[in-house]
Amino acid sequence: MNKKSKPKFKPYKKSSAHNYVFEILKDYIISGVYKVGDQLPTEVELSQTFGISRAATREGLRALEGIGLITTVQGYKGGRFVKKIDSEIIVSGLDLLLQTEKPSFGELFNELIEARIAIECVTVKMAALNRSEENLAAISQVLDLRVDSKDEFYNKTYDLHELVALASQNKVLFYIVQAIRKLIFQTYSNLALEDNNIDLVMKTHYAIYSSIKNRDPEEAEKAMILDIESYRNLYLEVIEKHKKG
Template sequence: MAEWLPVRQSRTHELVLESVEEQVLAGELKAGDRLPPERELAQALGVSRSALREALRVMETIGVLVATAGRGPDAGARIVQNPDDALGRLLRLHVALGSYSLEDVLEARVTLERSSFEAAARFAHEEQLAEAERLLERMREPDLSITEFNDLDTRFHVYIARISGNELISTLTSAVREAVRTLILKAEEATGEDWPATARALDEQHTELLRLIRAGEGGRAADLVEQHIRGFHGTLVEVGGPADSDSGAAKHSS
């Protein structure tokens, strides 16, 4: 007797997504290409326009498509390359839902940022490093709120990844750093009256990191950024995460 197994039941919009993915993997669709008009595409795929619209919304969410309403040459759906915001959004949600432990996220940060800081010491140009310096200068401004400091801190770390020369590491670093941005902010706010001293300690480490990159000392920059990240590890766990921590490093880092 033949053994019959249940077949997978897919919702229609999932089949549309699979069809688009097949076209991309086959090289038939590339970044910048436009999809056919909605009515035409729904008819070609044999699906309802509502199912097609649901698939298009999913693709917008994951950062591979942008849809412009109206008529004219700019209207319709276009394939794009915009993974940064989408990955960050998805990872933030999964971290919040407990899909990954805080320990796992921070270990990923260590791995990624060691790589990006070491590579930046080899490949970054002085003009790029001058922009990194400007971010640090803004972080030293008096009366800067903790939220503004946190935003600039995030931008500094992500910018170093961007100038490392590896686009994938840059995107992953941005997503991982964004995933813990709120926890870092809470930890910084929890310092209370100690915040000015914490900010000065952070500035000292950021300044030294940039100096090491300028000097081409990638190995030392990698070691320091690991210390920099792990130093705040215990505080993050205390403030917002379920993960266990055995880090005994000082808490003056982000």
């Protein structure tokens, strides 16, 4: 949003000042008055328009930062900026939730993989039934990408599963799939995967693609299970080595 055409805020009445800042700005962001990447007014401007102190304003902004709606940049050309809302804001919460149970390294991994199998088997079936031509083209494009390194390969994998979830035409499931996958990769990112199974994974990916293309939910599910299970085994091998080494 252009800073010159900024909206006029009403000064606050009830509730606390900091909470008022939080609520109002949250509404403005959600309703799109401030869009992704936009800079919010400065602390001083906000406190003036709200008619409250800078300290209270900052507390409200800090809460907004906490829920992941804005980021803060210090220095010249700094300020508060509206963040892109993506599945990340679920990931941190899900992580907290699971950590409170204090599961072991392997336990958590298995539960996450099981959850992936459970949900992604559904999304891949839905994708086979509901996918558009655009969905199919996008998936095909990712499969055709030239892969030069192991890392690139796993990034590509990342995209494929997201695109499949997207093709299910269900946003709820799409975000949940994303969140679980992100959590897995961020939790176990320290594990360096071997690249001896790349051929297998490429086969299963192609099987997923073609079953979606052929609108064959049963085949799609089988391929998805194979794919995720092969991932699980890849990781489990490394985890085993990790324990021994």
